[in-house]
Amino acid sequence: MPDFDPERDILPFDLAASRRGMRLNRLGHALRDPATRARFAADPAAVLDAAGLTAAERTALEGRDWRALLALGASVYALAKIGGAMGVPLPQIVREGRG
Amino acid sequence: MPDFDPERDILPFDLAASRRGMRLNRLGHALRDPATRARFAADPAAVLDAAGLTAAERTALEGRDWRALLALGASVYALAKIGGAMGVPLPQIVREGRG
Amino acid sequence: MARIIGGIGITHSPAAIFAHDKGLGGKPDWAPFFEPLAQARAWLEAARPDLILCVYNDHLNHFFFDAYPSFAIGVADEFPLAPEAGAIPAFPPIPGDFALAARITEAMVARDFDLTVCQELALDHGAAGPLRMLAEPWPAPVVPIFVNVLRAPVPRPARLYALGRALAEAVAALPDDLRVVVVATGGLSHQLHGPRGGEINEEWDLDFLARLPGEGEALAALTTRDYVVRGGAEGAETVMWLAMRGALPDAVRPVVTGYLATGSTGLGLLVLEAG
Amino acid sequence: MARIIGGIGITHSPAAIFAHDKGLGGKPDWAPFFEPLAQARAWLEAARPDLILCVYNDHLNHFFFDAYPSFAIGVADEFPLAPEAGAIPAFPPIPGDFALAARITEAMVARDFDLTVCQELALDHGAAGPLRMLAEPWPAPVVPIFVNVLRAPVPRPARLYALGRALAEAVAALPDDLRVVVVATGGLSHQLHGPRGGEINEEWDLDFLARLPGEGEALAALTTRDYVVRGGAEGAETVMWLAMRGALPDAVRPVVTGYLATGSTGLGLLVLEAG
Ligand SMILES: [Fe+3]
Ligand SMILES: [Fe+3]
Secondary structure, eight states: OOOOOHHHHOOOOOHHHHHHTHHHHHHHHHTTSHHHHHHHHHOHHHHHHHTTOOHHHHHHHHTTOHHHHHHTTOOHHHHHHHHHHTTOOHHHHHHHTTO | OOOOOHHHHOOOOOHHHHHHTHHHHHHHHHTTSHHHHHHHHHOHHHHHHHTTOOHHHHHHHHTTOHHHHHHTTOOHHHHHHHHHHHTOOHHHHHHHTTO | OOEEEEEEEEOOOHHHHHHHHTTGGGSGGGHHHHHHHHHHHHHHHHHOOSEEEEEEOOOSSSOOTTSBOSEEEEOSSEEOBOOOSSSOOOOOOEEOOHHHHHHHHHHHHHTTOOOEEESSOOBOHHHHHHHHHHOSSOSSOEEEEEEOOSSSSOOOHHHHHHHHHHHHHHHHTSSSOOEEEEEEEOOSSOOOSSTTTTOOOHHHHHHHHHHTTTOHHHHHTSOHHHHHHHHOTTGGGGGHHHHHHHHSOSOEEEEEEEEEEETTEEEEEEEEEEO | OOEEEEEEEEOOOHHHHHHHHTTOTTSGGGHHHHHHHHHHHHHHHHHOOSEEEEEEOOOSSSOOTTSBOSEEEEOSSEEOBOOOSSSOOOOOOEEOOHHHHHHHHHHHHHTTOOOEEESSOOBOHHHHHHHHHHOSSOSSOEEEEEEOOSSSSOOOHHHHHHHHHHHHHHHHTSSSOOEEEEEEEOOSSOOOSSTTTTOOOHHHHHHHHHHTTTOHHHHHTSOHHHHHHHHOTTGGGGGHHHHHHHHSOSOEEEEEEEEEEETTEEEEEEEEEEO
């Protein structure tokens, strides 16, 4: 297998991404907690409303557009938790995220 | 002025003290917040109950025994906030703490 | 004098942990990882450690970006498991040792390691998974040492190796005649996002496993970018194994080596015995 | 090329901040501190800084012992004031500069400083007090750099000096032609608890102020215990001034020196100009 090319193959998760993705990553971090996950299961829109997402973030999230979410600054580990709350396991996110 | 003698004059605030004083220091940290201070002003016993203090901590605190509180692991900066909530300014704590 | 008697590098891949937790390790598909794992468990049991240092990373299950440490150390008598999203069942807390962790912290700060000191720390699968794959119940208290491998800038590979060297000095300065094992978790290659998500670099993984015992310093001289290019963005967490190697003396004996490329991760295992 | 044009060491004593906030600085009692402070304000205004690095410590108003960093850096566009207990009125947030702080963080981590990176950080009087004593409104965005001086083990004095050296390199690597001032806060001698609570060591304070310009390395070679013995347990926070001195070139000109022993604290002020 040839090496990964960071510029072509990898969206680096750096401070700029971390700043962009603060709302999405906070949502992911909150969803590690069973109580937040239960609230999300009962009423996903309420949890998303409280997360204060931008329109672009909300659209990408509701469309399960993992590539867009990464570009918006989501950490893949936040996506894993958001996906988990939506019933999408990480391997599926990896597969669908190939674009 | 001669130098301070750490062994005689100073209670070092180290990890052992930090462990001992966790409840008192958490109370001090909470009291930096105006809402907690307001709750304390209205009903100090309720805030102290919620802090889960030991009997020795509670006694020292209600007796404003600053030296005992330091020996119990309180950081002087936690004491400043606890004292502040009780209406005791830091200079008075310093003075009374001389023992 | 306390001393480090050995080190273990081990993946914290959720797939491997899940297989372990569900008792799937006996299936033939999993044998290339779980047979060496059984040897590692036997080695650890025979080693009778008094203390385990666990160098690991969290995956947004405890720390958040409001305050994200480069290095953190758990100084507590007990570490609960992080409330991790997903199907991980409840496990009992992991025992710590406040006094020993405090001494190690003092020695590390005296050596210019700018640790964030955590009197409360919940451990996610990055630490708790490998620990229970290796032994259950815990054979010794654990001092968890967290590393940022998640968001750039991350500590240099050479800094991880130096962390290990300093941990060895810190252990040597402990008052008691303790037997200490260093466990480093993570890797090997995996890339979880982007056009090449799911790819594994088996050649690099096997090269790393073969070279770590004898060429630790050379591997520590690579850049973070080298690790990302070879092992993928998420696989670059493998740098934590350098801390384990750095903590051991120059002369080590590899006693267990295991590797299985499965799912999206190269599952690696390496047990090094000091001396 | 960006460069550090000067440094300021300044007490963050609540008494001094309170006197400033209440407009008591003109009273004769306060003149030995507030007259030099007026000169420092004039110097800072004339210096036209583009960026201020502020090395400070928090006093349990933001960080807690669940996760207490050795060094932390604020990487954000704005820092609110910590909800500090007491009579401190509300002040507007302090402006930051995310992009510059991120570059400095990258340079510092590459130099093996294990920073905790804070995308959210509330500043208490340790940073916010001196900053508003020196200028209001803020003449430039601030990058706050937190130091643990509160609970042992704390970073060695030599580590603080090295932090300053590394900050100078980090600034030199910034892309733009920026004028940068380093502010270090805290001290001088004070002891807030125990049988000698309230004592000040004026001789040591004046010695420190006199020697910092030309003998920074010698002062950095002292131990933490030396600082505690001379300046008191809380006064040992003065080590943060070593980071300011370390950030400046060998050749500096002291342009303002102020000192007033009052209340329970030796209030110190020192402005050093590079070159
Ligand atoms: Fe991982
Ligand atoms: Fe202070």
